Amino acid sequence: QQPVQSPQAVILREGEDAVINCSSSKALYSVHWYRQKHGEAPVFLMILLKGGEQKGHDKISASFNEKKQQSSLYLTASQLSYSGTYFCGTEGGSTLGRLYFGRGTQLTVWP
């Protein structure tokens, strides 16, 4: 039930935009997004609940298409601080309370 993330890696210049996708084969209740910087623990970014909502803070936003069992993370006008590995975590099916994490998308922002 591990979700599939794409792309595996993204390289950007400061100010460019990026989209990271997360796709599941199972019906989803929620999708979480986390960012992990090198040598640090993952940090929560946002959670989206079923209902097709879009959330955001600052220049990072996300959407959740429950019907397609997909979520996308949008990073606009990227900053150097956005570099790191992004993970989606999905919750659903018969086991609520736990997440299935994707393999991660490595984002590198260059000046």
Add this chain to the structure above:
Amino acid sequence: DVKVTQSSRYLVKRTGEKVFLECVQDMDHENMFWYRQDPGLGLRLIYFSYDVKMKEKGDIPEGYSVSREKKERFSLILESASTNQTSMYLCASSLAVSGTSLEQYFGPGTRLTVT
């Protein structure tokens, strides 16, 4: 601020040793989790617990056991460490609402090397 602490940042053990990894959270969270992180594989759930003395197997429980005697503490035990258990181990905790998990807070991780 939520704080999740893990007993060691780095640990080196020999094959066959019994290994204890401890995790403590200070925000009265119901749910606690143990993950293993290996390059290119993401975060894989070993075990989780939604209450004291309760535990559920995750995706890779073989070779591991857990203990949760107090709400704030969740221990991961490697009964007989093997070299293929060399990895980064991350603990996390979260509040629970209607059985679902809210945002997870992660500890700093323990890098375990088994020689």
